[in-house]
Amino acid sequence: MNLKELATKLGLSPTTVSRALNGYPEVNEATRERVVAAAKRHNYHPNTRAIRLATGRAKAVGHVIPIATRHEIVNPVFADFIAGAGETYSRNDYDMVLSVVPDEDEDQTYRSLKSKGNVDGVIVHAPRMNDPRIPLLREIGLPFVVHGRATGTAEPYCWLDVNNRRAFQRATEFLLDLGHTRIALVNGLEFMDFAIRRRTGFVDALIARGIAPDPSLMSSGEMTEISGYRAAQAMLALPDPPTAILASSMISGMGVRRAVEGAGLVVGRDVSIIIHDDDLSYMKNGEDVPIFTATRSSVREAGRLAAEMLLDVIAHPEMGPRQRLLEAELIIGQSTGPVIKN
Template sequence: MTRPDRPTIRDVAAAAGVSKGTVSFALNGRPGVSEDTRERILAAARDLGWTPSTKARALSVSRAFAVGLVLAREPELLGADPFFPAFIAGVERTLSDRGQALVLQVVPEAEEEAGYRRLADAGRVDGVFVLDLRVADPRIALLAELGMPAVTIARPDGPSPFPAVLVDDRPGIAAAVSHLAGLGHRHIAHVAGPAHFLHGSRRRRAFDDALDEAGLPPGPVVEADFSAAGGAAATREILAAGPTAIVYSNDLMAIAGLSVAVELGRAVPARLSVTGFDNTDLAGYVSPALTSVRTDPYLWGRKAAEALLELIDGGTVDDVPVPAAQLVIRASTAPPPPEVRTE
């Protein structure tokens, strides 16, 4: 009989110089394999064109070999906001190395619970990621009820049995306010994200706390929806309060705000300073280049996927630390106009 063209785990083991058992452990992300050996095995698998027989694996261990992500956002916003593609790319990078798949559902918020229940009832996924945490998020109790392994992006504001990627937005907002105060700004405003999102409310509180820490009076705040259109509308509203600087809750709104400010005769940064959040690729190419808070959603995606796969395999997973956000200073911030400066 002729040998099938499809390479096998035996072929990968021979190419990497290890046992079939070691190959199985490495390809399934199990502990007990050194990082150097794992990388050698993955490289051998790629070179041979080896791909897992997902159907056979699923039948042998009653696993879906897929994880889920349910997003209650408008599809148009998902395409416009660079955060989601970067996070998903990080997830996919880890999953592809482990022979796993991502099941993505974009649903109206009213159908979100049903989306999780469908995934669980059909056995389509082995675990899920929880993004866009809400204040008192009901999904935590739902997933615990369903017995679904999960990893949250940030720590919820209530009890949670699930590990979290420890994203903390507060130092980034505090750094933006401190930077503006150091330039001499005394009238700083904030275009916030939706208050029912935990990261929106936390950034809002961080803004208020940072003003207090700097000895500045409370600044005007307008809530928007993280979209460019929302940021533009909020900027028109907030400029009526006469701020010399605006701290935005994401880059998309900040870039839209830049255009509105120029349209209304508020040159940036001569008459108005602007900061964003996320430090997206576009931030460095708009004019003036946008001062923004650097985060790393690609890394968050990788770390979240690694933690979730370990949890699915029965491991004990602690919260996952990630580097703190950092302010990247560019040309969109400068001292306030001379006539409004105070000593």
């Protein structure tokens, strides 16, 4: 069943039927009801391909996933973000198209997405310092929203980010207030923008209390269990080991916990741990793992909001770049406690 057939069946022109279904004002209310009823009865759904050609809009949004950087993208955080964004798209009748490409093709993928008209906009994932994708997308004129920020980019652009600096600053202050002075950071890869900001927050908080950051208590690596384990294990073997550790994710935090327990120490008593909790839907802090003190910010919610922002940018590009900074909450769990004096 297509428009023309439906129109014939109703004894109306395609024009009127189209307008009736799309809520245009210049059609008689009685006619509209007749049309809507017939559409439902005949199970008529306008052909998306035709709509797209006629309107010149794709009604679709792209997410480009480079695959050589194997750890940072195909990961649970990404899956949750996608799930959140997908909810927004479904609600707004947009398609979400994922492009999985070798990362040397990423540029070309954006260009062809634009010139072939597959999508109306894209979400940029995992920004790095001076991320080249931002000037590229501006140049080719493809609307975009960055999940995170890219330090070093001069021109304003759309982004949605968690206040990573502030979150880690607060977490560090919380540990300092508990009397800890030997505090370690098990960070993500520090070419990622979020990791840079987290370290900044951590360092700032220490300096504000007159504590010089100790390089041997700061590590950077992939946010895996083993990576967290190794970093923590090495630090705990130092002559002057940390009494508190900040981990950049729940996964690496689990590695940290294993290292602590493996050293015969008790989490929350001998060593405090604070993690950053992305509130992953398949691995809840306190439900799927024993509860950690954490800076929490739902990455799924971030996906929802970033998608909303993108749809808004697509609908109203004239309104200029939007930005939004989400604050993480500090959840007090059982993995932290006052420093033990001896």
